[in-house]
Amino acid sequence: MTAETITTAADIRINARWVIPIEPASVILENHALILQGSRILALLPQDEADRDYRTRETIDLPDHVVMPGLINMHGHAAMSLFRGMADDLPLMTWLNDHIWPAEHQFIGEQFIADGTQLAMAEMLRTGTTTFSDMYFFPEIVAQAAHDVGMRAQVCFPLIDFPTAWGSGPEEYLRKGADLIEVWKDDEYITPAIGPHAPYTVSDGPLGDALALSEATGARIQIHLHETAFEVTDAVEKFGQRPTARIEEKGLLGPRTQCVHMTQIDDSDIERLTTSGAHVIHCPESNLKLASGFCPVQKLMDHGINVAIGTDGAASNNDLDLFGELRSAAMVAKAVAGDAAALSAHQALAMATINGARALGREHDLGSLVPGKLADIIAIDLSDPFLQPVYDPASHLVYSNHARAVSHSWIHGVPQLQEGKLTRIDVADLMLRVNDWRDRIRQYQAQ
Numbered sequence: 001m002t003a004e005t006i007t008t009a010a011d012i013r014i015n016a017r018w019v020i021p022i023e024p025a026s027v028i029l030e031n032h033a034l035i036l037q038g039s040r041i042l043a044l045l046p047q048d049e050a051d052r053d054y055r056t057r058e059t060i061d062l063p064d065h066v067v068m069p070g071l072i073n074m075h076g077h078a079a080m081s082l083f084r085g086m087a088d089d090l091p092l093m094t095w096l097n098d099h100i101w102p103a104e105h106q107f108i109g110e111q112f113i114a115d116g117t118q119l120a121m122a123e124m125l126r127t128g129t130t131t132f133s134d135m136y137f138f139p140e141i142v143a144q145a146a147h148d149v150g151m152r153a154q155v156c157f158p159l160i161d162f163p164t165a166w167g168s169g170p171e172e173y174l175r176k177g178a179d180l181i182e183v184w185k186d187d188e189y190i191t192p193a194i195g196p197h198a199p200y201t202v203s204d205g206p207l208g209d210a211l212a213l214s215e216a217t218g219a220r221i222q223i224h225l226h227e228t229a230f231e232v233t234d235a236v237e238k239f240g241q242r243p244t245a246r247i248e249e250k251g252l253l254g255p256r257t258q259c260v261h262m263t264q265i266d267d268s269d270i271e272r273l274t275t276s277g278a279h280v281i282h283c284p285e286s287n288l289k290l291a292s293g294f295c296p297v298q299k300l301m302d303h304g305i306n307v308a309i310g311t312d313g314a315a316s317n318n319d320l321d322l323f324g325e326l327r328s329a330a331m332v333a334k335a336v337a338g339d340a341a342a343l344s345a346h347q348a349l350a351m352a353t354i355n356g357a358r359a360l361g362r363e364h365d366l367g368s369l370v371p372g373k374l375a376d377i378i379a380i381d382l383s384d385p386f387l388q389p390v391y392d393p394a395s396h397l398v399y400s401n402h403a404r405a406v407s408h409s410w411i412h413g414v415p416q417l418q419e420g421k422l423t424r425i426d427v428a429d430l431m432l433r434v435n436d437w438r439d440r441i442r443q444y445q446a447q
C-alpha cells in the first residue's frame with residue numbers, strides 16, 4: 001500500500017538559499033521555501049518538505065539569495081528627492097531657513113509632490129524598502145501615489161505654525177488631516193498619521209489639537225524631536241524645559257508617538273521615553289550630514305525603548321538606501337557606545353523590520369516572515385564578487401551590502417521588483433518629469 005500524499009495548493013513558492021525571518025531573532029535558515037497565498041505568508045519550511053506538501057502556481061528559485069522581510073523606512077519626506085544635492089554642507093537651521101523653505105515656497109504643489117514621491121518610491125523599492133513613513137505637504141497626493149504603486153506607507157499630514165502651499169495654518173492643516181484620516185483609515189496599504197513638524201515650529205494650541213485628534217482616531221503621531229543642540233538649548237531658554245519634557249507635559253509622549261532623531265539626550269529624556277512607551281526613529285546619515293549629533297541607540301535599546309530607522313529626506317541624506325543607512329547606524333552605534341559589539345548585524349536588521357512594524361502598531365502583520373503575516377518580502381543576490389565569500393549573510397547585509405544587490409520584492413504578495421527591474425513604475429517616463437523639475441530648479445537657483 002502506498003501512503004497517500006496530501007498537498008495544499010498555493011500561489012507562489014520562493015526557494016531561497018538563506019532566509020532571515022527576523023522572528024525568532026538572529027535565526028538564519030538554509031534552503032527553505034516561503035509559500036504565499038494571496039497577500040499573506042502561508043508557510044515557511046525546508047524545501048524538501050515543501051516538495052511534499054505544497055503545489056504552487058509559480059515557483060521562483062533564488063539559489064544565491066537571502067530572503068527577508070521588506071525594509072521599513074520610518075522617516076522621510078519623499079518628494080524632497082527632487083531637492084537631492086541642492087543644498088549640501090549646511091547645518092539644519094541654515095539649510096531649512098535659507099535654502100529648503102524658500103525652495104519649497106517656490107515649488108511645492110500637487111505635481112511636484114506626485115513626481116517627487118514617485119521618484120522616492122522608485123529608489124526605495126530598488127533598494128529593498130517595502131513600507132515607508134512620510135511627513136510632507138499634500139499628504140493626500142502622497143497617499144494616492146503610494147496606493148497606486150502598491151507600496152505600504154504611513155502618511156503623516158504636516159502640522160506647522162506657518163502658512164504653506166498646503167494651507168493657511170494649523171486650523172486648516174488639522175481639518176484636512178482629519179479628512180485624510182477618515183478617507184484612509186481602513187486601507188491595507190495606507191495608514192494616515194499626524195505629523196507635528198517639531199517643538200520649535202508648533203505652538204501649544206495645535207499640539208493639544210494633535211493630541212485630541214490622535215486620541216479620537218488612534219492615529220500615530222510623528223515629530224522631529226531633539227534633532228540638534230540648538231533645539232534643546234533654545235527650548236530651555238524659551239520654555240524652561242527640554243523639548244522631550246515639554247512634549248510629555250502636553251500629553252504627546254506615549255506608545256502612539258514616534259520621536260524622530262533624539263540626539264543630545266540625557267538621562268531625564270531616556271527616563272521619559274522609557275516610561276511613556278514612545279518609539280525612537282533613528283536617522284543616522286541625516287544627523288551626520290547636518291552635523292546634528294548622535295543618537296545613543298544601544299543605550300536606548302538597553303532601556304527597552306523601541307528604536308526603528310529612517311533615512312529622512314534625500315535633501316539631507318542624500319539617498320533613501322536603507323541598507324546603507326543600517327551600515328552607518330551600526331558604525332555610529334559602535335563609536336558612540338565605545339563598544340564594537342553595539343548594534344550587531346542582527347539587531348540592525350531588526351531595527352529596519354520588526355522595530356519599524358512595532359512603531360507603526362503593525363507588529364501583528366508586518367516586519368517578519370511568520371505564517372499569517374502579510375507577504376512583504378525582499379531578496380538580495382549575494383553572488384556578485386563584492387559579496388563573496390559568504391560566511392554569514394546577516395553580516396553582508398549590514399556591513400557589506402550594496403543596494404544594487406536587491407533583486408526581488410513583493411508587497412502584499414504582488415511582485416514589485418523582479419531581477420532588479422521595477423514592475424509598477426515606468427522609470428523612463430518618470431525620468432522625463434524629474435529632468436523637467438531639475439531644469440526649473442536650476443533656473444530658480446541661477447536667479
Ligand SMILES: CSC[C@H]1O[C@@H](n2cnc3c(O)ncnc32)[C@H](O)[C@@H]1O
Nearest residue numbers: 077100135136137158159160197224
Ligand atoms: C512640515 S512637513 C516637513 C517639513 O520638514 C522639513 N524637513 C525636512 N527634513 C527636516 C529635518 O531633518 N528637520 C526638520 N525639518 C525637516 C521639510 O523641508 C518640510 O518643510
Ligand SMILES: [Zn+2]
Nearest residue numbers: 076224312313
Ligand atoms: Zn525629517
